Every structure is written in C-alpha cells, then in structure tokens.
Amino acid sequence: MSAKRLILSLSLTFACPHGALAADWDAPQDPFPIYGGSYYVGPQGVASVLITSSKGHILIDGGTPKSAQTIIEHVRRLGFKPEDIKYILVSHAHVDHAGGVAQLQRLSGATVLTSPAAQPVLESGKPDRGDPQFGALPDMEPVENVKTVRDGEIVSVGPLAVKANYTPGHTRGGISWTWTAQELAGAMQMVYADSLNAFGLHGFRYSGDARYPEAKADIERSIARVAALPCDILVSAHPEAGGLFERHARQANEGSTAFIDRDASRRYADDGRQRLEKTLAQEAAARK
Numbered sequence: 339m340s341a342k343r344l345i346l347s348l349s350l351t352f353a354c355p356h357g358a359l360a361a362d363w364d365a366p367q368d369p370f371p372i373y374g375g376s377y378y379v380g381p382q383g384v385a386s387v388l389i390t391s392s393k394g395h396i397l398i399d400g401g402t403p404k405s406a407q408t409i410i411e412h413v414r415r416l417g418f419k420p421e422d423i424k425y426i427l428v429s430h431a432h433v434d435h436a437g438g439v440a441q442l443q444r445l446s447g448a449t450v451l452t453s454p455a456a457q458p459v460l461e462s463g464k465p466d467r468g469d470p471q472f473g474a475l476p477d478m479e480p481v482e483n484v485k486t487v488r489d490g491e492i493v494s495v496g497p498l499a500v501k502a503n504y505t506p507g508h509t510r511g512g513i514s515w516t517w518t519a520q521e522l523a524g525a526m527q528m529v530y531a532d533s534l535n536a537f538g539l540h541g542f543r544y545s546g547d548a549r550y551p552e553a554k555a556d557i558e559r560s561i562a563r564v565a566a567l568p569c570d571i572l573v574s575a576h577p578e579a580g581g582l583f584e585r586h587a588r589q590a591n592e593g594s595t596a597f598i599d600r601d602a603s604r605r606y607a608d609d610g611r612q613r614l615e616k617t618l619a620q621e622a623a624a625r626k
C-alpha cells in the first residue's frame with residue numbers, strides 16, 4: 339500500500355470510531371474561538387487548540403506535518419504570535435497529532451510536554467514498538483526540547499493551568515488535557531480528549547499481546563476516566579468524533595455557549611467502549 343493510501347486508510351479508521359464520515363485530516367477549516375480565550379486552530383480532521391493569556395499561550399497538538407503551517411497561520415490570523423506559545427502539549431505520538439510538532443516547536447521556541455512513554459517517540463521520530471499500530475506508522479520528524487509531565491501535573495503559564503490526565507490504550511503514552519476557561523457566561527471545564535479507540539494492526543491483539551500486555555486494561559481505565567471527567571466543553575483529538583462542528587454550526591446564533599454539552603465526554607467514552615467491545619469480539623472470532 340502506498341504511503342498516501344495507507345495514511346488515508348488510517349485516517350478513515352482513526353476518525354470513525356462510531357461510523358462518522360471522516361474528512362481528510364488536513365481539510366481546510368477557519369480558526370474560531372471556542373470559549374474564554376481558547377481557540378480552535380487546527381485543520382478540520384485533526385484538532386489543535388490554542389489556550390491564550392497575556393503572559394503567553396499553550397498549544398495542544400500539532401496535527402500532521404502539513405498542518406503545522408496551517409496552525410501557525412491560524413494563530414496569526416487570530417491576532418496572536420507563535421513565539422508567545424510557551425508549551426506544546428501532545429495527546430498521543432501518532433503522525434496525525436504530533437507530525438507537525440517539530441515544525442511548530444522550531445517556529446515558536448516552545449517546550450514540548452508529553453508522557454514518559456511518548457517522549458522517546460517524539461525525540462527519535464520512531465514509532466513505539468509497543469504501539470498497537472506498530473509496523474503501519476510512519477516515522478516523524480524528531481522533536482527537540484521534549485520534557486515529560488506526571489499524571490495529574492498542572493502545566494502553568496501566567497493564569498493558565500492545564501492538567502495532564504494520562505489516557506493510555508490507543509497508545510502507551512496518551513494524555514487527555516483539562517483546564518478551566520472563563521468568560522461572562524461563567525467558568526467552564528474544558529476537556530481535550532485523546533483518542534480512545536482500540537485499533538491494532540499487524541495482528542496486534544487487545545485481548546492479550548506481548549508487545550503491550552496492558553493495552554486492554556489501559557484503554558478500559560482511560561475510557562472510564564474520560565467518562566468521569568468534569569466536562570462542560572469537549573474537544574476530541576479528531577474533532578468530529580466529539581461533535582465539535584455541530585456545536586460550532588450553532589455558534590453564530592447562540593455564541594460560545596453553543597459549545598456547552600455536559601454529556602459529551604461520557605458519549606465520547608461510550609463510543610470508545612463500543613469500539614473496544616467490537617475489537618475484542620473480532621479478535622475472539624479470529625481465534626476460532
């Protein structure tokens with residue numbers, strides 16, 4: 339399979355945990371404010387969120403290698419300076435979320451923050467051998483200035499405080515990020531949810547695989563964790579999987595409160611649970 343075709347097929351698989359039609363990762367999308375100084379700056383198929391303050395900004399995820407320039411243009415179009423981004427946070431070290439991070443780190447000078455399991459992947463650009471999709475993952479440009487955060491650690495820039503919530507299972511090093519955004523309508527709990535789909539390639543089995551024996555237990559725990567997160571506004575790593583654009587469509591009439599959906603994280607986690615059950619059933623059927 340050609341690299342382009344492989345990436346397309348991965349894109350469709352990544353982006354369709356509940357059968358939603360996947361857009362191309364880098365389909366154009368205008369940037370837009372979400373709530374209280376947090377902005378959507380990614381292309382359509384892979385999320386990137388800029389959390390702003392007068393003391394500097396935090397960016398979550400860098401999209402594909404092609405997305406990096408788009409994200410920088412979006413940041414500038416919103417009136418912010420890329421060099422004011424102090425930290426780039428990563429959900430998980432796959433090319434559709436972290437492939438643009440090396441470029442974004444260079445352009446901003448930011449420190450990149452991830453989990454200990456994902457740090458070597460970002461630093462080397464080489465996929466993790468324990469990744470359920472190992473063998474089908476392209477190399478990425480190695481990232482400089484990568485540091486790790488502990489589970490529960492708060493990343494601070496001026497008044498901003500973004501919490502790392504480890505959510506392994508889709509990869510060994512996945513993190514969902516949470517913070518509070520404030521505006522006149524009140525303070526909202528924001529969730530940037532990592533991918534929760536149990537998807538293996540090259541014979542990887544979530545029901546038990548020496549390459550990543552904890553995969554099933556990890557993703558079950560992560561699904562439960564995301565379902566239980568205090569959540570007013572959800573952005574998922576593939577935004578259409580969390581319903582972001584349906585809410586964005588109502589923004590012109592309803593304003594930023596259009597994004598409030600307190601059940602969104604639980605539904606997103608339910609989709610992950612269904613995907614896991616399907617994957618386990620397929621693995622059981624394949625063994626018969």
Ligand SMILES: [Zn+2]
Pocket residue numbers: 352430432508533
């Ligand atoms: Zn992924």
